[in-house]
Amino acid sequence: MNTLPTDLTTLAEAVIKRAASFGFTIATAESCTGGLISSCLTSVPGASETFQCGFVTYSNEAKTRLLGVPVDAITDFGAVSDIVASAMAEGAVAHSGADLAVSVTGIAGPGGGSTDKPVGLVYLSLAQTGEDAVIKRYVFAGNRDDVRRSAVGAALELMHSGLEERRQSAEEENGS
């Protein structure tokens, strides 16, 4: 049996292949998924050509220290918020030198949920040099493991589509 689920490693392989074929480098910034996205990406042989690094910023202090997420953003909007998700992704690009980074912050449970922010709430963000960050909001069903797994799948999908969009933008710029 493989250490990681094959549906996720297959998706990760598609991301690595696309990044490599376009010549883009990538990075990750993970809170609730705790390194699962980078684990999937690095399960692919040759990932080192494109995957630079991952930041597993689990504590709020780590989000600020490693990624430069403003303390005020965490205090005012909470660690699980669109603002913090985009600051994490932008911080990952800035602190890694990669072309593109995905971030995840969410409430995997079983504790930590509230009426406004239920267990399963996850924000993803995709940031890249020279572009505004994209933010996605989800509420995933299931237990802690289900939420984390769903978030990893969605993050890899976001990275996969983001890479194609970046290539198209680059082509348009070169063609104009």
Add this chain to the structure above:
Amino acid sequence: MNTLPTDLTTLAEAVIKRAASFGFTIATAESCTGGLISSCLTSVPGASETFQCGFVTYSNEAKTRLLGVPVDAITDFGAVSDIVASAMAEGAVAHSGADLAVSVTGIAGPGGGSTDKPVGLVYLSLAQTGEDAVIKRYVFAGNRDDVRRSAVGAALELMHSGLEERRQSAEEENGS
């Protein structure tokens, strides 16, 4: 089916429980395991009380940029070496503020092996504030997935025993 193997998450749970009971904070610095150790640690509900952050420093540049591993150490001894492993673990403690950190650098394969440094060669290191880093050398059998999985298990074991030793040292200091 769980996202991560239960033998590893059970071990991770023992690490988190021990760290919490002793009041120690922990961090990780991973190269070839790519975030699998932090994924296992954060699979445990309540991990945020003890797990601060993880550095997935896959590229050599990331090892230097994020963890302060000297460029000369990588050039002279290679990214997979005892020197780099201990510099990664020490860098993780210094850059996270955690009490204790484990690092992994190795050759998971299928490429990258040589006679001196075969596929399966893995160095682990455990660093903590106020102590010299401990270094362990392994040559794990099997394919890329097997090597990564074995390295995660060994790293969690090292962290588990290191936490107990740290507690004993602290008790002796307090008792003297």
